[in-house]
Amino acid sequence: MALAKGAYSHSTRGAMATELLFRDDAYLRTATARVATAAAGIVELDRTIFYPLGGGQPGDVGWLVRESGERIPVADTRKGDVPDSVRHLLSPVAGLPDPGEPLTLEIDWPRRYALMRLHSALHVMSCVVVAPVTGGNISPDKARLDFDIDMSLLDAARIEGETNELIARGVATETVWITDEELDARPDLVKTMSVQPPRGAGRVRLLRIPGIDLQPCGGTHVANIAEIGGIRVLKIKSEGRRNRRVEIALR
Numbered sequence: 001m002a003l004a005k006g007a008y009s010h011s012t013r014g015a016m017a018t019e020l021l022f023r024d025d026a027y028l029r030t031a032t033a034r035v036a037t038a039a040a041g042i043v044e045l046d047r048t049i050f051y052p053l054g055g056g057q058p059g060d061v062g063w064l065v066r067e068s069g070e071r072i073p074v075a076d077t078r079k080g081d082v083p084d085s086v087r088h089l090l091s092p093v094a095g096l097p098d099p100g101e102p103l104t105l106e107i108d109w110p111r112r113y114a115l116m117r118l119h120s121a122l123h124v125m126s127c128v129v130v131a132p133v134t135g136g137n138i139s140p141d142k143a144r145l146d147f148d149i150d151m152s153l154l155d156a157a158r159i160e161g162e163t164n165e166l167i168a169r170g171v172a173t174e175t176v177w178i179t180d181e182e183l184d185a186r187p188d189l190v191k192t193m194s195v196q197p198p199r200g201a202g203r204v205r206l207l208r209i210p211g212i213d214l215q216p217c218g219g220t221h222v223a224n225i226a227e228i229g230g231i232r233v234l235k236i237k238s239e240g241r242r243n244r245r246v247e248i249a250l251r
Protein backbone atom coordinates (compact mmCIF):
# COMPACT_ATOMS: atom_id res chain seq x y z
CA MET A 1 0.00 0.00 0.00
CA ALA A 2 2.76 2.42 0.96
CA LEU A 3 4.60 1.48 -2.22
CA ALA A 4 1.56 2.24 -4.37
CA LYS A 5 1.10 5.63 -2.72
CA GLY A 6 4.75 6.47 -3.25
CA ALA A 7 4.58 5.49 -6.91
CA TYR A 8 1.52 7.66 -7.37
CA SER A 9 3.07 10.77 -5.88
CA HIS A 10 6.17 10.23 -8.01
CA SER A 11 4.13 10.02 -11.22
CA THR A 12 2.29 13.24 -10.43
CA ARG A 13 5.35 15.20 -9.26
CA GLY A 14 5.31 18.59 -10.88
CA ALA A 15 1.72 18.17 -12.09
CA MET A 16 -0.45 21.10 -11.15
CA ALA A 17 -3.85 22.49 -11.91
CA THR A 18 -3.88 25.02 -14.73
CA GLU A 19 -6.32 27.93 -14.94
CA LEU A 20 -8.49 26.91 -17.91
CA LEU A 21 -9.19 30.23 -19.65
CA PHE A 22 -11.04 28.55 -22.57
CA ARG A 23 -13.70 27.32 -20.16
CA ASP A 24 -15.00 30.83 -19.49
CA ASP A 25 -14.12 32.33 -22.89
CA ALA A 26 -13.76 29.95 -25.84
CA TYR A 27 -12.93 32.93 -28.08
CA LEU A 28 -9.52 33.73 -26.56
CA ARG A 29 -6.97 33.38 -29.37
CA THR A 30 -4.08 34.73 -27.33
CA ALA A 31 -3.15 35.19 -23.67
CA THR A 32 -0.08 35.56 -21.50
CA ALA A 33 1.06 32.83 -19.12
CA ARG A 34 4.07 31.65 -17.15
CA VAL A 35 5.84 28.29 -17.48
CA ALA A 36 5.23 26.00 -14.49
CA THR A 37 7.20 22.99 -15.69
CA ALA A 38 9.04 22.16 -18.92
CA ALA A 39 10.68 18.79 -19.57
CA ALA A 40 10.84 16.09 -22.23
CA GLY A 41 8.90 18.18 -24.75
CA ILE A 42 6.00 18.79 -22.35
CA VAL A 43 5.18 22.24 -20.99
CA GLU A 44 2.71 23.02 -18.20
CA LEU A 45 1.60 26.60 -17.66
CA ASP A 46 -0.10 28.54 -14.84
CA ARG A 47 -2.99 29.31 -17.24
CA THR A 48 -3.89 28.29 -20.76
CA ILE A 49 -6.16 28.88 -23.75
CA PHE A 50 -5.19 25.47 -25.24
CA TYR A 51 -8.05 22.92 -25.03
CA PRO A 52 -6.78 19.41 -24.16
CA LEU A 53 -8.13 16.39 -26.09
CA GLY A 54 -11.38 15.25 -24.52
CA GLY A 55 -15.06 14.60 -25.15
CA GLY A 56 -14.38 13.81 -28.81
CA GLN A 57 -12.77 17.20 -29.43
CA PRO A 58 -9.06 17.18 -30.43
CA GLY A 59 -6.42 19.06 -28.49
CA ASP A 60 -5.46 22.53 -29.72
CA VAL A 61 -2.33 23.27 -31.68
CA GLY A 62 -0.58 26.64 -31.77
CA TRP A 63 2.50 28.44 -30.50
CA LEU A 64 4.23 29.51 -27.29
CA VAL A 65 5.87 32.84 -28.12
CA ARG A 66 8.96 33.82 -26.11
CA GLU A 67 9.85 37.44 -25.32
CA SER A 68 12.62 37.13 -27.94
CA GLY A 69 9.89 36.52 -30.54
CA GLU A 70 10.84 32.85 -30.94
CA ARG A 71 7.72 30.83 -31.74
CA ILE A 72 7.68 27.36 -30.17
CA PRO A 73 5.12 25.15 -31.97
CA VAL A 74 2.62 23.23 -29.82
CA ALA A 75 1.80 20.02 -31.73
CA ASP A 76 -0.99 18.76 -29.44
CA THR A 77 -2.60 19.37 -26.06
CA ARG A 78 -3.52 16.67 -23.55
CA LYS A 79 -4.89 16.41 -20.03
CA GLY A 80 -2.32 15.84 -17.28
CA ASP A 81 -2.42 13.53 -14.27
CA VAL A 82 -4.32 15.80 -11.90
CA PRO A 83 -7.73 17.41 -12.56
CA ASP A 84 -7.54 20.57 -14.69
CA SER A 85 -3.86 20.03 -15.52
CA VAL A 86 -2.90 20.54 -19.16
CA ARG A 87 0.15 19.29 -21.06
CA HIS A 88 1.30 21.26 -24.08
CA LEU A 89 3.17 18.79 -26.30
CA LEU A 90 5.93 20.42 -28.31
CA SER A 91 7.16 19.18 -31.65
CA PRO A 92 10.35 17.08 -31.19
CA VAL A 93 12.67 19.71 -32.67
CA ALA A 94 11.28 22.63 -30.69
CA GLY A 95 13.27 24.46 -28.03
CA LEU A 96 12.10 24.21 -24.41
CA PRO A 97 11.13 27.32 -22.42
CA ASP A 98 12.43 27.79 -18.87
CA PRO A 99 10.37 27.34 -15.69
CA GLY A 100 8.99 30.73 -14.64
CA GLU A 101 9.43 32.18 -18.13
CA PRO A 102 6.64 34.50 -19.31
CA LEU A 103 5.12 33.51 -22.67
CA THR A 104 2.44 34.68 -25.06
CA LEU A 105 0.09 31.85 -26.06
CA GLU A 106 -1.46 31.66 -29.51
CA ILE A 107 -3.80 28.94 -30.70
CA ASP A 108 -4.42 27.99 -34.34
CA TRP A 109 -7.69 29.92 -34.39
CA PRO A 110 -9.15 28.90 -37.81
CA ARG A 111 -8.73 25.24 -36.79
CA ARG A 112 -10.22 25.75 -33.31
CA TYR A 113 -13.14 27.83 -34.61
CA ALA A 114 -14.01 25.07 -37.11
CA LEU A 115 -13.93 22.59 -34.21
CA MET A 116 -16.20 24.87 -32.13
CA ARG A 117 -18.73 25.16 -34.98
CA LEU A 118 -18.74 21.41 -35.67
CA HIS A 119 -18.86 20.54 -31.96
CA SER A 120 -21.86 22.84 -31.46
CA ALA A 121 -23.48 21.34 -34.57
CA LEU A 122 -23.27 17.87 -32.99
CA HIS A 123 -25.20 19.15 -29.95
CA VAL A 124 -27.97 20.36 -32.26
CA MET A 125 -27.99 17.18 -34.38
CA SER A 126 -28.20 15.02 -31.25
CA CYS A 127 -31.64 16.57 -30.70
CA VAL A 128 -32.83 15.68 -34.20
CA VAL A 129 -31.86 12.01 -33.95
CA VAL A 130 -33.67 10.77 -30.87
CA ALA A 131 -31.55 7.80 -29.77
CA PRO A 132 -28.76 7.03 -27.30
CA VAL A 133 -25.38 8.38 -28.43
CA THR A 134 -22.75 5.63 -28.36
CA GLY A 135 -19.76 7.65 -29.53
CA GLY A 136 -18.57 10.69 -31.39
CA ASN A 137 -15.60 12.48 -32.83
CA ILE A 138 -14.76 15.92 -34.16
CA SER A 139 -12.03 16.92 -36.58
CA PRO A 140 -11.49 20.31 -38.24
CA ASP A 141 -13.23 19.26 -41.49
CA LYS A 142 -15.95 16.84 -40.32
CA ALA A 143 -17.62 15.39 -37.24
CA ARG A 144 -19.70 12.35 -36.40
CA LEU A 145 -22.03 10.89 -33.82
CA ASP A 146 -22.80 7.21 -33.41
CA PHE A 147 -26.31 6.24 -32.39
CA ASP A 148 -27.88 3.05 -31.09
CA ILE A 149 -30.78 3.12 -33.55
CA ASP A 150 -32.31 1.15 -36.40
CA MET A 151 -30.91 2.16 -39.79
CA SER A 152 -34.41 2.59 -41.25
CA LEU A 153 -35.01 5.50 -38.83
CA LEU A 154 -32.10 7.53 -40.17
CA ASP A 155 -32.74 9.72 -43.19
CA ALA A 156 -29.91 12.02 -44.32
CA ALA A 157 -32.14 14.67 -45.90
CA ARG A 158 -34.40 14.83 -42.85
CA ILE A 159 -31.47 15.05 -40.38
CA GLU A 160 -29.82 17.76 -42.46
CA GLY A 161 -33.02 19.75 -42.91
CA GLU A 162 -34.16 19.60 -39.29
CA THR A 163 -30.68 20.34 -37.92
CA ASN A 164 -30.39 23.39 -40.18
CA GLU A 165 -33.87 24.58 -39.13
CA LEU A 166 -32.75 24.51 -35.49
CA ILE A 167 -29.45 26.25 -36.33
CA ALA A 168 -31.45 28.99 -38.11
CA ARG A 169 -33.15 29.84 -34.79
CA GLY A 170 -29.89 31.61 -33.93
CA VAL A 171 -30.07 31.19 -30.16
CA ALA A 172 -27.23 32.06 -27.79
CA THR A 173 -25.59 29.15 -25.96
CA GLU A 174 -25.14 29.17 -22.17
CA THR A 175 -22.76 27.45 -19.78
CA VAL A 176 -24.41 26.13 -16.62
CA TRP A 177 -22.71 24.47 -13.63
CA ILE A 178 -24.52 21.94 -11.47
CA THR A 179 -23.40 19.77 -8.58
CA ASP A 180 -22.64 16.05 -8.92
CA GLU A 181 -25.77 15.37 -6.85
CA GLU A 182 -27.96 17.45 -9.16
CA LEU A 183 -26.61 15.53 -12.16
CA ASP A 184 -27.18 12.18 -10.45
CA ALA A 185 -30.79 13.24 -9.94
CA ARG A 186 -31.15 13.98 -13.69
CA PRO A 187 -29.83 10.90 -15.53
CA ASP A 188 -31.89 12.00 -18.55
CA LEU A 189 -29.31 14.74 -19.16
CA VAL A 190 -26.66 12.21 -20.12
CA LYS A 191 -27.19 11.18 -23.75
CA THR A 192 -23.80 9.68 -24.33
CA MET A 193 -23.56 6.12 -23.08
CA SER A 194 -19.83 5.77 -23.70
CA VAL A 195 -18.67 9.04 -22.17
CA GLN A 196 -19.98 9.73 -18.70
CA PRO A 197 -19.33 13.29 -17.50
CA PRO A 198 -16.48 13.52 -14.99
CA ARG A 199 -17.75 13.29 -11.43
CA GLY A 200 -15.78 13.84 -8.26
CA ALA A 201 -14.76 17.47 -8.80
CA GLY A 202 -18.03 18.44 -7.07
CA ARG A 203 -19.56 20.18 -10.06
CA VAL A 204 -20.29 19.40 -13.68
CA ARG A 205 -20.40 21.81 -16.62
CA LEU A 206 -23.43 21.76 -18.90
CA LEU A 207 -24.01 23.36 -22.28
CA ARG A 208 -27.51 24.76 -22.71
CA ILE A 209 -28.88 25.66 -26.12
CA PRO A 210 -32.16 27.21 -24.97
CA GLY A 211 -35.19 25.36 -26.32
CA ILE A 212 -33.00 22.75 -28.04
CA ASP A 213 -30.43 20.95 -25.88
CA LEU A 214 -29.00 20.64 -22.38
CA GLN A 215 -26.22 18.17 -21.63
CA PRO A 216 -22.94 17.83 -19.75
CA CYS A 217 -19.99 18.96 -21.85
CA GLY A 218 -16.54 20.34 -21.14
CA GLY A 219 -15.76 21.32 -24.73
CA THR A 220 -15.63 24.66 -26.54
CA HIS A 221 -18.77 25.93 -28.28
CA VAL A 222 -19.89 28.88 -30.37
CA ALA A 223 -21.62 31.74 -28.53
CA ASN A 224 -24.61 31.62 -30.88
CA ILE A 225 -25.61 28.59 -32.94
CA ALA A 226 -26.10 30.89 -35.97
CA GLU A 227 -22.28 30.84 -36.20
CA ILE A 228 -22.48 27.18 -37.28
CA GLY A 229 -23.98 28.44 -40.53
CA GLY A 230 -25.50 25.08 -41.41
CA ILE A 231 -24.45 21.49 -41.94
CA ARG A 232 -24.42 18.81 -44.62
CA VAL A 233 -24.80 15.10 -43.88
CA LEU A 234 -21.81 13.43 -45.58
CA LYS A 235 -22.86 9.85 -44.95
CA ILE A 236 -24.76 7.45 -42.75
CA LYS A 237 -23.36 3.97 -42.27
CA SER A 238 -23.46 0.93 -40.05
CA GLU A 239 -20.55 0.54 -37.64
CA GLY A 240 -21.03 -2.80 -35.96
CA ARG A 241 -24.20 -4.44 -34.78
CA ARG A 242 -25.65 -1.52 -32.83
CA ASN A 243 -23.81 1.59 -34.04
CA ARG A 244 -25.16 3.78 -36.83
CA ARG A 245 -22.73 6.56 -37.72
CA VAL A 246 -23.88 9.98 -38.96
CA GLU A 247 -21.07 12.07 -40.38
CA ILE A 248 -21.47 15.79 -41.04
CA ALA A 249 -19.51 18.76 -42.37
CA LEU A 250 -20.14 22.50 -42.28
CA ARG A 251 -22.19 23.73 -45.22
Ligand SMILES: [Zn+2]
Nearest residue numbers: 119207217219
Ligand atom coordinates in the same frame (compact mmCIF):
# COMPACT_ATOMS: atom_id res chain seq x y z
ZN1 LIG B 1 -20.13 20.22 -26.19
